């Protein structure tokens with residue numbers, strides 16, 4: 001459905017995106033995570049056709065997105081900052097959307113506004129940050145998008161509204177088969193709703209996987225060795241980090257297998273317990289590994 005093929009984007013002198021390749025299946029929810037300044041918003045702006053890429057291509061349904069109004073009709077885009085015409089009333093913005101998007105449904109907007117309850121008489125300048133985000137979500141759900149691209153959609157929302165937004169999003173995918181691309185720093189949320197995730201670091205995709213496979217392959221092991229853990233372990237390819245606290249050694253591994261378990265036993269492991277990691281743990285370990293670029297023991 002969405003094909004991002006080897007894209008590169010430079011802003012000023014900075015190479016912000018480097019050779020990014022991602023494929024997103026129709027009807028799936030894809031999460032993009034990364035540190036501040038990693039390149040998430042820039043990638044999203046290439047995906048929505050706001051930025052022209054320098055190299056590579058961004059396609060939806062096999063058609064280039066940039067300067068393609070037919071494709072842009074299918075895309076809902078909720079930006080991290082919503083700068084609508086400040087002096088317009090919400091009802092005027094709705095009129096604008098009706099003209100701009102063929103499939104905009106006022107009924108859908110009304111149904112959503114039964115949940116969020118924002119007066120259409122209000123001017124944009126009188127809305128709070130969270131209310132502007134709610135408005136942007138309602139408008140973009142109402143265009144009946146085939147692809148919904150969300151940049152930090154729950155930032156600035158209170159816990160109750162956040163829960164409502166997540167429910168609407170999940171229903172949207174289930175009922176209409178919408179494809180969702182979402183960037184967020186709320187990793188618990190991403191872990192709960194996404195089918196697949198990518199980690200972007202310094203403009204490069206460092207890791208792509210399904211949430212299920214990622215959680216199956218990256219594990220924390222709690223190991224009791226007969227004697228002290230051997231330094232050699234940290235040189236193994238699968239080992240991301242080794243940390244000893246008292247007699248217990250904690251080892252973060254990727255591609256955990258029975259063969260690795262046997263190798264650890266060979267090195268004197270008497271007891272090995274697998275601990276599942278959350279996406280947040282995995283993200284922190286992956287960033288720390290990159291920063292330290294060495295494995296501690």
Ligand SMILES: Nc1ncnc2c1ncn2[C@@H]1O[C@H](COP(=O)(O)OP(=O)(O)OP(=O)(O)O)[C@@H](O)[C@H]1O
Pocket residue numbers: 011012014016034035036037038039040041042043
């Ligand atoms: N218009 C711009 N002019 C100059 N540099 C820019 C511009 N937009 C982005 N950058 C730079 O590109 C890099 C990536 O920025 P981007 O906004 O894509 O990051 P991000 O991952 O969305 O960050 P955050 O999580 O903080 O929102 C940063 O180093 C940023 O300074």
